[in-house]
Amino acid sequence: MARKPRSLRRKTYYAMKMKRAVHLLFYKRHSKPGAKGWELRRELGSDYIKVTNLLDDYLENLDLQVKTVFEEGSPPENPTREELNRARFFITLKGSLKTKEAKLIGWRIDDIAGLAVSIAYIISKRGKASRKEVGDVLRNKLPNWRVDINLNRYIRYGYLNEDENGQLYLDWRTRTEVDEKALVDLLLRTESQSANQTSEERDTIGT
């Protein structure tokens, strides 16, 4: 029987590895989703980065991506093998969801707004703010009884972390899912329509 050409063998090899990577990255096996670099290396071999890059290219058509989150926080320019082994790999949405789509994944609009406000406020406070302060900001837009429920939910999901002194920090899920810089930039650029309307109405009345 004739042997497959070398390029075909390589293709089959990586197709198999990609399938295995999909199983590892999509299905949740620990308390956190995704997989650590060292787990991928153990299951996929030393060229696991090539496999995840191929998978990333493949998933792009489906508006998904392989996201690497480094322990050190901000991604290093040229990550070392050690840094990659310690990093966690996730599958995330590459683009963004429409507001009405968020309901499909179980989020109420108020809950998303509360999460956005909590994250933005903590970023503005250099990554740390007291639970009371964040709660006070949320009470501005959310009913009082929802504030604690929501904060506990964000903590449970891994968006926020709370220490024993009641200080809130951004946690692993925020670092993975939220483009913090873009969030702050967009917030500052967005003009409130309701505020504009009020000033326009004021001008009209004035004239």
Next chain:
Amino acid sequence: MPSTSRKKRLGREELQGIVELCESIEDKGLNPFLVDIEDLVAIMREYFKEWEKPDELILDAEALNRISTIIKLQSEWVKHRATSLYTDPFLIEDKLRTLNVQEIVEVFMKTWHPIVELEQISIHGLDESLKYWESLPPLDERWKNIGFQEWETGTVTLKEMVKQGLLADEAFSERLENFWEELKGDAGDDGKIDYWNFIGAETYKETVDRAYLTSFLVTYGYATLEIHPLEEDIFVKPYQKPVSSLGKEQLVSVPIPVSYEEWLRWRESREV
């Protein structure tokens, strides 16, 4: 010129003040540059030669440690301001207050890339489920006792009961025998007595004591309970001879609350 002891007292107050100031900056996340480090160090230097006792030196070390924390915070503050993420917190706070919920959500949705994750049962979960299934009694057995909850019985030693004052220090078996005789005497013509009418006493403590003894009468086969779930009636029926049902049928523990409120209700119903 202040005396040495007065200077020491003043110095301690100053150090305490430094510790508290640094703590409040750290805890409240205030601008660490509000503190003039040189001033604080000068104060510490001024009093340092006065310290002799260990507690004075410890206070001095703590103040120095707090100052070093503030220097670290200053360094982080500068680093953060140098990053592209730095924006005046008041600007963001103001935006968060002026934008309505819909606007905030629209901004957030553009920057949010949620993780895709699928939940599935693990081998461990499957193993646990199989063990549970194996130990689960069939429905007909469980429905047989519907209306009652089965509880694992706890244990308490006689010594503990005596220590807590629930039992007198007399031979327990003798007391149980006497109590059984009392039950046989109190049972009506139909051979049973209402549970609360039997255990109820003038004081709550005595009532609990009698409930405890009754539970032993039932467990040891001196009596049984007759329960009418719909009417919520419980009767105690004494046996003329102890009956052992151990190994013959499945024993079921029946929890009967003997709370203070229940006892008050029982007493009031007696008075009416």
